[in-house]
Structures are given as C-alpha cells and as structure tokens.
Amino acid sequence: MIVKIFKSNTSDFPGVKYNDKKVKKGDGELIGMNNFPSHINQDSSAEVVRDYFKSVSSVNKTKNKQFHAMISTRFREHSKEELKELAHSWMKEMGYENQPYILVFHNDTDNNHVHIVSTRVNVENGKKMNDSFEKLKSQRNLAKVMREKFGEEEKLADKVQELLAYKFSNENQMRLVFSRAGFDLVDNENKFSFSKGGVMISEINKDDLKYSEITDDNRIKQIREIFKKYQEKLNTQVFQMEELKNPLYKEPEKGGGEFVSEFQSEMKRMFGIDIVFHSSGNKTPFGFSVIDNFTGQVFKGSEIAKMKTLFSFTDDKIDKRLFDKLNDFNIYSDEHKKILLHFYQGKNPELKDFMIFKNRNRKSKSVFNLVKQEGKAVLEGKTTKVNFMKGTEGKIWVFSEEQNFIGEADKMFSEKELKELDKSSLEKLMDNIYDYLKNIKTIRTGKGNDYDPYEDRLAKKKKKKKKII
Known part of the structure; x- marks a missing residue:
C-alpha cells in the first residue's frame, strides 16, 4: 500500500x-x-x-x-x-x-x-x-x-523480537536482516529504533544487542549441498529490476535496482534461505550474503560458495512494475511462462523467459469464479476481458490480464459447455493461437539418491494445516 x-x-x-x-x-x-x-x-x-x-x-x-x-x-x-x-x-x-x-x-x-x-x-x-x-x-x-x-501493530512488534533473536556477527548484518523484512533501522545515539512505513514499532538499547562470531559449520555444509543440488535444476541467471520513471504520476527516475534470479527466489520459497546481492548502483554485484530464516543465522556468501561459480550475471534489466505483475500470476509450469511471454514480450522486448519465476500462487475462489463468469461472457460475445488460446496438444487456456490469472479451460467449463461452442466463433476468439509450446523441459520433483529432508518441509506444513481444518 x-x-x-x-x-x-x-x-x-x-x-x-x-x-x-x-x-x-x-x-x-x-x-x-x-x-x-x-x-x-x-x-x-x-x-x-x-x-x-x-x-x-x-x-x-x-x-x-x-x-x-x-x-x-x-x-x-x-x-x-x-x-x-x-x-x-x-x-x-x-x-x-x-x-x-x-x-x-x-x-x-x-x-x-x-x-x-x-x-x-x-x-x-x-x-x-x-x-x-x-x-x-x-x-x-x-x-x-x-x-x-x-491489526498489524502487535504482529510487527512480535516480528521485531523474532528478528532480534537472529545470530548476527556485526551491525551491518543486523541491518540487512531488518531491511529484507521491510523495516527501517535508525541509529539514535545509544539506541536503535525499528520502524515501518514511517512509524516506530519498538527500540532497543545498543548494549542489549549481542553479536556472535560463532559459525555453524554443519548448517553451512547443509546449505552448500542444497545450493549444489538445485544449481543444475533452477535458472541461476541474475538480472536487475529497475524502478523506471512512471509518466502517469511523473515519478523521478531512481538509480540502480535489486538484482534477482529464479534460483534466489526458489531458495527463499522452499527453504527460507534469502540470498542478498551486494552492489554499487548498476554495477555487477561484488558479493552476497545468506540470511537463513530457517535457523535464524546470517552467513557471508563466500563461506558457502563462490559467487561466480554459483550465478551467471547478465546485463538484462526489467521494469520492477512489470516484474511484480508477471510474478503475481499463478505460474505452475513452463507452459504458463510461455503464455505470459506470448502476451507481454511484444510490448516489452527486454522480457526474457528467465525473468518469469514459477510459483505456487493460488488465486482465491472469488477470482476463479470471476474469470469463469467473464469467460462465459466472452464466449457469448458480450465482453473481451478474457482471452482464450491454444497450448500444447490443443489444450485451451483462459488468460485474464486484469486478474493476473491463467487457467485450463476444461477445469473452468464443463465438457458440455466446451462442446457446444461454435467452432468458428471460438477461432475468432483465438487471435493469439500459437503452436510453439513444444519440448518443454520440466524440473524433476521425484525423490532420488540426492533427496534431502528439507524438501518436504512445506508439504508437511500443508498437511498440518489440513488436519487443523
């Protein structure tokens, strides 16, 4: 907001x-x-x-x-x-x-x-x-x-206390943790104040802070193995998000921007491991840190892996607004990514496939029903808010730019509804038909000899939630 x-x-x-x-x-x-x-x-x-x-x-x-x-x-x-x-x-x-x-x-x-x-x-x-x-x-x-x-106030105060319990080796690491969590840290002589949105949440005496130089070698080895395993499965190309000038609101152009990659995003989503690149302006990052939110520790990236062997740095850049929008879609497969590229790459030639990350975004039932309702209206010729398009093996997809939603038509409409559609009218709706979704490579998700226990952490959480319900 x-x-x-x-x-x-x-x-x-x-x-x-x-x-x-x-x-x-x-x-x-x-x-x-x-x-x-x-x-x-x-x-x-x-x-x-x-x-x-x-x-x-x-x-x-x-x-x-x-x-x-x-x-x-x-x-x-x-x-x-x-x-x-x-x-x-x-x-x-x-x-x-x-x-x-x-x-x-x-x-x-x-x-x-x-x-x-x-x-x-x-x-x-x-x-x-x-x-x-x-x-x-x-x-x-x-x-x-x-x-x-x-009701955000108590939650924010609890979050500050949770972050203060992390193991920092110095003040810079502490600032990094709070910054990644969206907090501002202000130095007030003998105290540090923590605020969000310009409002102070809490403060702490500097003398009460405890820095730790002790290194958790076992956890470093675990993270190293995780990186090694997923380096081959995920895209490690790093690009920069730019906050460009918005002509509508006449915003000033901001220099620099955050460096990101799919590998970095997935490490945080799957394991709570936040990789933070360090750079000066638009220059290629010179280093990185690792915030392990699972164990509450901060490590120097060099303790775990050499940056140049782990990541591939590109000169590619993307407008942050476009990046945020694309990655708010529900993207479960490479086919979802191809659909997004097809719709947005024409107007945004800087967009590359590695800039769109797979995710587990689940749209609410109300969004699903709204897109379904608008889809029916499109088929009846009453609106053009929703697009229909063909994917692999003739599968029909439903695409809503307004709701940031991609869905399979056969899961939204009954077989009878789809069969009763007039073929000629459906063809007219599919101005964006394309047949190049072939030979899509998928990431293996099955357990093998390189399986590690951290992979099931999210699945176990979901099972617990279902039991509670």
Missing part, C-alpha cells in the same frame, strides 16, 4: 477535471463526496465542484490551493470498498476530516487505487492547512490506519 501527494501550482483544481475525465471514460468511479453543501452532490458537474472549491479557497492567497492525493494497493489486494474506508480514515489523520473532498476509484491500471481531491484552505477559518512534513506524515498516517484496520 502506498500514498502519493501530487503537486499543483495552480488554483484551478485540475485534479477535479482529471478525475472527471476518468469517470467519463469508464476508467473511474466517483465513490464519495464529503462535507459539500446539500445542493452539490454526485449528480453535480465537475465545473460545479471546481467552482465550489475555488469559492471556499478564494479567502486565502496561497498559490497551491489544491490537495490531490492517491492511495494505491498492490494489484487487487484491497477492494474498492476497503480503499474508500481507508481513504476516509487517512483524511481524518491528515486533518482533512471536515474539509470538502471527493473520492474517485480508478480501475485503469494493474493496481486498484483511489484519488482524493480537496482544498488546502481551511473552510472553517480561511487559513492554510498545515502542510509541514506532509510527505512524511502521509506515509505515517497511512501506516497507522493500516495497523488499526488490519
């Missing part, structure tokens, strides 16, 4: 006009109007709303009279209703509870988000609203609202 406040040097309230265009295009929906007089409501035109904002703001000479913000969630993690509720609570924390403001929900990007437009002139006294440290306060207030709405 992120929040962004847009700058405006005009008093014409362009945010109202911008959001009105979105609504008229069908890319937005007006979901709230707070503290307006009774004659101004959701049926009023954008001009009437803008004139009201300009009227109540005219008593103050400040130039930047418009307050325009956006709260965005990751993909579809939060619904329109949840974002509406969060926006109201956030505006209260920002001191705008009694100000007139509109809420417009947007559905034209991969991420659900809501825009908020108000005035920086206090309608009660004509003074300018306090905007000191506004960006910092916006982040802190969003974090506070999130904790209150979703």
